[in-house]
Amino acid sequence: MDLNLNIATQVQKILAKEGYQVDLLHEFDDRLTGYHAAALVSIHNDSCDFINNEATGFKVAAAFATKYPDRTARLTSCLRARYGSITGLPVHSTSVTPDMTSYHAFGEINENTPAVIIETGFMNLDRTILTQEADRVAQGVASGILCYLKDESVGMPTPENISPEVSPTAP
16 A cells, blocks of 8 residues: 555656646545546556466556546556556556456546556566656656646657656655
């Protein structure tokens, strides 16, 4: 939980430096009811148990039921492209579950809010980047969100559309 909060707080700071208002919400936050925003990105980390040697990488899943599937698909594409490029982690899309696509918060928010969930890595095999390079993880998430918000090309990030790095902070 502290690791997720650290990453989310850093993402919030990066986006705020870019001029965006960012609400940091908890998983069971009362403010989720009817929540309306340009996007909702739920940040998580995957299992800390050793599953097998392939249990490495990240995954992004869109809300299964969405009023605007094109916007949600674009948000998903931006996050996959930018996060993977910045962190160097592979996409682990074979383990996207119904718990991700039907994440409880997706049913609580305003239907006009595009929503995705990102599992930033596995706590076992990806532990080093998640714990020792949380700033790079946060930069990857923030860059994906900025790609969506600024309607940028989903391709590789360029120096002018990457925010400055933020030092890790403890929540």
